[in-house]
Amino acid sequence: MRANDQTEIRVLPLFRSMTEDAFDNLMRGAYVQTFPPHVDLIVEGDPCDFFHIVIEGSVELFAAWNGRETTMATVSPIASFILAATIKDAPYLMSARTIEKSRIVLIPSSDVRATFSTDLAFSQAIVDELASCYRTVVKNSKDLKLRSSVERLANYLLRQQRDQGNRFDLRMEKRRLASYLGMTPENLSRSIKVLRAYGVEVDGMSVTLTHIADIEKLAKPTPLIDDKDS
Amino acid sequence: MRANDQTEIRVLPLFRSMTEDAFDNLMRGAYVQTFPPHVDLIVEGDPCDFFHIVIEGSVELFAAWNGRETTMATVSPIASFILAATIKDAPYLMSARTIEKSRIVLIPSSDVRATFSTDLAFSQAIVDELASCYRTVVKNSKDLKLRSSVERLANYLLRQQRDQGNRFDLRMEKRRLASYLGMTPENLSRSIKVLRAYGVEVDGMSVTLTHIADIEKLAKPTPLIDDKDS
DNA sequence: GCAATTGCTTGATGTTAATCAAGACAAAGG
């Protein structure tokens, strides 16, 4: 693992408050690997051997059952995934695959657990991270259960607009977005068409929102579902 | 707060590994209250003032948006709720109301945060609890996104069967169960009727599963969605 | 005892979303 990679992930809230010693020690067993696009990193049900951090590229978390598959989240640099499985030493609940060429840090799960059982600062950082993850998934559930597919799309676009401005790129393929939003690709296409009347212009991956007020009237965004933290 | 109540909640994994001193200290600011049925305990969006523990009765966690409402979970003794909001000092994401007459322990959130910032054992217990909560919600999302409403009901019944035996009581009203499972009461009625062909007999709140193998063939339960821990 | 209420069920109907099928388009590879 290059020193460069270490300084990159050092800034993560998870690691920021650790002592230099504890961090170095944790990094001793870690290594970095670059994966091509569309490579399976982990499979749901497998025992959790490594804690993962994406430092380049992007990773899709997905789940499957009975021949069906759904996208649960996409992870972009710099962020970690499957912390909960690592902590509990439990099987992965989700599978992960690279979307594009990705650089991933792998830390043996047992090292993470060992560190967290002695280091108060690290343990507190983990609490904070897990609490955030939990709240994100709860918001996601509310989105799914309380909103129609067009409403979910409208709110998704508004969230992107808030983070990236009135003109932005969908950061994933439409089929993946559809799955993430809990609908079929065909339905996403039609939902986009519905939103044209609300000033949504989509050209390939590029989206422009021309009448924010209109789409907000439809989407009715709320911090309790759509804000990152709160 | 009665000494009796303290010994009751002391057995919670959250508190079990704390020192006597730390626990007593945390309990100093806590108090117990008994609420009648159908009383609102917390409202989503409100600042998180208290960490809650149910020691008698039961509590419904629900969320609302745009005039719609959905049941997110029910909490039965002895268990806590809204730990994540407490830790993050963030607004509640869910509302809570008593289902029946309930005895609830209220611990000031600031006390919980103060304790967790100095006590390694407590902080680790919180990590474990949050990781479990997170995995529960992820399983819930998978259930919602990957299964039809009949499949969700079938798996719900199998989970109850696993915990309570072949003959068991629905522990909540059907309207609440319907909402929890992400469907309307009418649809739950019809789903139950569909499952009659698979050996599901429902009489009021009492359920009997006469052909487990049949319903399992339909429900296809998996530990990665349906097990409590794993 | 008898309204009045509440929760559940059923049927009819409407809406939403999934599926099936086909074609347009673009990127990738020989």
Next chain:
DNA sequence: CCTTTGTCTTGATTAACATCAAGCAATTGC
């Protein structure tokens, strides 16, 4: 270059689910 492949879109159809309306116990309150 042309085929191949995959994605996206569109239309037609079907399936799943929600809504509306009515009726039926069972309970509650007077």
